[in-house]
Amino acid sequence: MHASTLHWQNLPANALQQTTGLMDEWDRLNATRANLPFMTAHAVQLALSIFGSGAERLLVAKQFDSIVAMLVLVPDGLLQWRTFQPSQLPLGVWVAANTLNATDLARSLINGPLGLCLGFSMTQVDPLIAPREPDQADTKLIDYIDTGWIDITGTFDDYWAARGKNLRQNMRKQRNKLAAEGIVTSMRVLRAPGEMADAIARYGVLESSGWKASEGTAIHPDNEQGQFYIQLLKNAAQHDGAVVYEYLFNEKTVALNLCIQRQDTLVILKTTYDESIQAYSPAFLLSQDEIEHIFGEGKIRRLEYYGRMMEWHTRWTENKRTLYHLTCYRWGWLKKLAERRQKKTDHVTAAIPQAAAANHANVSPQESSP
Structure with a gap:
């Protein structure tokens, strides 16, 4: 299935609940991949109603009159968008047919329903849902966290x-x-x-x-x-x-x-x-x-932590995988510009004394445990 043949609708996010059949379509698409319990239509609508700002949009892709992808997006700066990502949900909010890959979806969004969009990010992507691909001229993948699971x-x-x-x-x-x-x-x-x-x-x-x-x-x-x-x-x-x-x-x-x-x-x-x-x-x-x-x-058969893998997790399991962020740029030169700016930011950050940086850390104390 080629994302270039997708036909998009750009709707207010509350259309998920208010438009007949969309919640059922969301759940159907969720079931085609990992059938995640926190990515049901009810969970997404609940997160929108409680944590949403009202600026969220629902992007719906159709192919041959069938809905094949749905994403909840939020503005992320000037001419940029990203997936809706409240901290209460482990992954960015989107579902799609398993014949569509994440990179193609991102490109289709940038070149279509988002208008003049310079960059789009899919946040906290699970490689089990969307296998990680190599960086391309217009895309960049960044590690987010390692997470663990137990096979029962x-x-x-x-x-x-x-x-x-x-x-x-x-x-x-x-x-x-x-x-x-x-x-x-x-x-x-x-x-x-x-x-x-x-x-x-x-x-x-x-x-x-x-x-x-x-x-x-x-x-x-x-x-x-x-x-x-x-x-x-x-x-x-x-x-x-x-x-x-x-x-x-x-x-x-x-x-x-x-x-x-x-x-x-x-x-x-x-x-x-x-x-x-x-x-x-x-x-x-x-x-x-x-x-x-x-x-x-x-x-x-599978117990998932879906949180940052800490030392204590390793006592319960050896399994881990890396969640990632995917950013797609409208043009390849924008990616190069963003990388140059990031290098400058990293250089400045590295010059900050560790003691000062530690004051801003939000690290949970761990249980004194075996």
């Missing part, structure tokens, strides 16, 4: 035996220590729509008591983030697509994972734990029990 194959005992010796020993020591102190551990698995709001409230209590509270990024049932996750998980739960794993010490919540699933893939959207007891490694204890539970159920 074989038995949990085999998986656990393959983990590092230190992890296995330290987890055993933690459990022995808790037992000696009379602390009973347990894990709840919540799936019902009516359980989601209360779970988000408990999540918010933990997150609001940690480092994110000072940053103003903590989830709370009354803020935009809280409303997004409540509605997202409630809707997913109505289709057996949401699960919250909650870990407790003596019936007190100490860690939670908010997850969403579709078919045999589970995505961990958010995780938090009680930082006041991080010496007990509540998040690690939850991870172990959660993964064992997933192996035991036999329904999930």
Whole structure:
């Protein structure tokens, strides 16, 4: 399928919900690739309604009277556009038939429905969805982050035996220590729509008591983030697509994972734990029990983190891949100009003392863990 034969419509983003059939078409296209649970039409519309500015546009491509691609775009400076990318969604917002590659879509957009567009970026692209291609005269691909996943194959005992010796020993020591102190551990698995709001409230209590509270990024049932996750998980739960794993010490919540699933893939959207007891490694204890539970159920074949791969992730999996940004320029000389400007910016940035740069870092403290 050649993108040069696409016929585009440039619509307000709210057309996704207001135009009959477009949400169904979005879900159909999502299913042709990875069928991502956070890229359903409902999830996208929810993100637009809560985090959108109103400037977003819905670009719809047809070929032979069939819709073959849909992208939500936002202005990104003078005569530039990019995919809608709220921080609550791991990838840029677009879906397309798997016969279309990302580069061809970008070129078609620049040369057609966006008018005089000098550059267009597809942000946070997953190579599983759109395989990475070499840079071309008018395109540039930039690494975003490494992310990890766990293949749920074989038995949990085999998986656990393959983990590092230190992890296995330290987890055993933690459990022995808790037992000696009379602390009973347990894990709840919540799936019902009516359980989601209360779970988000408990999540918010933990997150609001940690480092994110000072940053103003903590989830709370009354803020935009809280409303997004409540509605997202409630809707997913109505289709057996949401699960919250909650870990407790003596019936007190100490860690939670908010997850969403579709078919045999589970995505961990958010995780938090009680930082006041991080010496007990509540998040690690939850991870172990959660993964064992997933192996035991036999329904999930892939657990995705979709976040920056940290050192602690490597204790649970060796698998990783690199998400990337794709930028397409209207003309090749614009790419060269952008690269020259970037080199100058990098040179200036390198001259900033590391201590000053560190003041602007937004790095989450890691649990003191095995």
